[in-house]
Amino acid sequence: MSTYRVALIGNPNTGKSTLFNALTGLRQHTGNWAGKTVVRAEGEYEYNGHTYNVIDLPGTYSLFSNSVDEEVARDYIVLDRPDVTVIVLDATAMERNMNLALQVLEMTSRAVVCLNLIDEAGKLGIEIREQLLAEKLGVPVVKISARNKQGITELLRQIENVAKRRIVPKPVQVKYSEEIERRIQELEPEVRRLIGDDYPARWIALRLLDGDDSIIAALERRLGANASQTKEMIADGLSCAH
Numbered sequence: 529m530s531t532y533r534v535a536l537i538g539n540p541n542t543g544k545s546t547l548f549n550a551l552t553g554l555r556q557h558t559g560n561w562a563g564k565t566v567v568r569a570e571g572e573y574e575y576n577g578h579t580y581n582v583i584d585l586p587g588t589y590s591l592f593s594n595s596v597d598e599e600v601a602r603d604y605i606v607l608d609r610p611d612v613t614v615i616v617l618d619a620t621a622m623e624r625n626m627n628l629a630l631q632v633l634e635m636t637s638r639a640v641v642c643l644n645l646i647d648e649a650g651k652l653g654i655e656i657r658e659q660l661l662a663e664k665l666g667v668p669v670v671k672i673s674a675r676n677k678q679g680i681t682e683l684l685r686q687i688e689n690v691a692k693r694r695i696v697p698k699p700v701q702v703k704y705s706e707e708i709e710r711r712i713q714e715l716e717p718e719v720r721r722l723i724g725d726d727y728p729a730r731w732i733a734l735r736l737l738d739g740d741d742s743i744i745a746a747l748e749r750r751l752g753a754n755a756s757q758t759k760e761m762i763a764d765g766l767s768c769a770h
């Protein structure tokens with residue numbers, strides 16, 4: 529019997545913790561993220577004979593490591609590589625929420641988009657065609673109301689599909705300017721050669737091009753022995769990209 533790891537990510541106040549409670553009930557505990565004062569809520573549920581370990585990540589508007597919360601969420605998705613990342617969106621504020629969703633889809637393909645507060649959206653006359661959205665985003669999309677425990681069965685089913693690789697999503701990728709795309713193309717194979725296929729090479733290349741040193745630091749912490757080599761080779765990669 530396998531245990532799968534599921535991460536809940538989303539903007540603040542989108543109902544992540546409500547969903548976390550609906551999924552895990554009393555089987556949860558809280559602590560702190562190692563070395564950080566950010567609360568780490570972890571719980572589990574059983575589904576079709578498997579255990580799913582769920583992490584309720586801190587709510588963030590982006591994942592550029594501008595704050596400890598963003599760093600914790602980013603590092604978990606990029607470095608800890610959960611089996612499934614559930615992107616929790618507020619169905620009444622799709623446009624604002626889509627920003628984070630697209631960022632997460634650059635970091636992992638093992639994702640399910642969960643449109644929460646569908647009851648509120650209904651009251652506002654907002655109608656969402658989830659099939660169309662799923663096709664456009666390239667990942668499963670499920671409408672739920674975490675507070676009313678609606679749509680949870682379908683969510684569990686889609687989480688299982690992605691966890692067991694019955695569905696292998698191919699998320700839409702943001703396309704950047706020609707020049708940035710060219711630089712990504714140069715840098716991405718370097719990154720991949722260095723850190724392997726387990727990490728999102730395109731996303732890391734992008735962060736490096738953006739001058740985000742914190743991802744190098746995080747990778748060094750994680751890769752340990754390879755640290756100095758990582759820095760050197762990424763610097764090489766960067767100098768040929770510029």
Ligand SMILES: Nc1nc2c(ncn2[C@@H]2O[C@H](COP(=O)(O)OP(=O)(O)OP(=O)(O)O)[C@@H](O)[C@H]2O)c(=O)[nH]1
Pocket residue numbers: 538539540541542543544545546547586587588644645646647648672673674675676
């Ligand atoms: N109407 C409605 N309200 C909901 C639903 N899910 C959550 N809420 C409410 O939305 C508010 C925020 O929910 P939380 O679960 O705390 O949101 P969160 O994403 O964990 O927030 P942060 O941890 O601050 O990022 C609470 O008042 C919930 O009761 C839902 O499906 N429908």
Ligand SMILES: [Mg+2]
Pocket residue numbers: 544545546587
């Ligand atoms: Mg919360």
